[in-house]
Amino acid sequence: MFEPNEPIKVLALFSHGKLTPRRFCWQGRFYQIDKVNGAYKSREGLFPIYSFSVQSNGNIYEIIFKPEKMVWKLTRVYQNDQ
């Protein structure tokens, strides 16, 4: 596991009151999201943070969305070989 904590670009679907990330770009490379394993909403003070644990090509990526800043970040990466 490592923690890049880097901004990423995300293609996401906002539908029926639900936010679903579909694809993201990290360090110039695109990652297709095969499955959203888990998602939850937390708060930093008044501001919500949406966290997702997504699967791409066997690896797990934890990404967060901060709506007040409209930014996505990649926080953790778990590789399948461990």
Next chain:
Amino acid sequence: MTNKFSSLISHPSSQRTILHLDMDSYFASIEQRDISVYKGKPLLVTHGWHPNRNLGIVMAASYEARPFGIKAGTPIFQAKKLCPKANYVKGNFEKYLHNTRKIVGISRNYSDLVEVYSIDELFLDITNSSHLFGSPVNLAKRFFDEIKDKLGLSCSIGIGPNKLVAKMAGEFNKPRGITYISADELPEAFAPLPAKDLLGVGYRMKKHLRALGIETVGQLQNLSPEYLKKRWGVMGVVLHNASLGIDNSPLIPSHQGPGPKSFGHSSALGAKGIKDLDVVKKVLLGLTEGVCRRMRSDNYLAKTITLRMGLAGLMYFSRARSLANATDITSKIYKTALDLMDGQEELARQHGVSLIAISAGNLKKASDGRQLDIFGNERLSDIDKAVDRVKNRYGEKAIIKASLLGFNKRYQGASKVEIAEVSKGHSSFCNRWV
């Protein structure tokens, strides 16, 4: 006793059907679902994790880790020896609470009387709803499947005529089991069980029972309640009733649960302990900040402050002091805690402090009024309120005491996440956060 909600409380009766839901290896299962690379592997959930540190304990172990002898409460240094290849993940209580809220939401499809017993346990009174599903077991199967489908988590379910039997039944068939013990099967269903497995039998009682040659619940059932009462007082009667599957406790829906009796935070500082008292005092300040913030947030004042310290390899001690007036002011409670440390500094320096805990008890509601002070405590209270406002708006890390700057984040005051951890297992926490 009656109150305005009394009609909603599930009162004991011979015809009750109670369901107890216990999530299987809850924290570890959530992490294995979200971080699927850990599926089928030994996974340990800890408070904080750093590969080179051995501090703290295991909060939850996946089923794959249990054959190695690791369970909740195992110290990390020991877990590393027992299973060097185990994977570790830092516990995320906001995530676990999110899942608990979802489970509580699902449970409302099966009963309107739901008691949130802890972050991973619920009681449901299904007396009046089980017929809608055909039988209590059919209801349990639907409930089990819905949790599995919607959350990808498994649970164990026990059903019985009261809370005690339902909870015990759930233990019969873990993980992923459904067990129904009807009133007709009691007390015979409990008779072959080891006495130590009976609810209410802790470490000490287990030793007492063994000394009397009591190994099974059946043996306990055969003892006269008078004898047990003479030997262990009220506890003896409770024990005898439990052995027969008798439990008259009502199921109390979460919004009617009792208020907290105390607020407390603690921190393990490693088996070898910390000998630098400045560091220990900083940890204590962080813990005190967390306790006071929770009290202010829940609108409570405390009159009695208790400090508990563990000296590595030597002893644990606990000291308490009651204040003249109940308070929620951080600096006042911290000063009291420091006073309680007095006289132990030399021992602490020699042996190292392995555990420090503070709790504030003897609570009263702040809305019931607080003693005004002419010596400046009003100003201290205003400072705390201003800090709370900043934290409420920008988050727990937005403002911290200058003396804690650069100090381990874990000790910089409690967030809601830590609150959940500290309160795990207590219904007061559930009432507040779920």
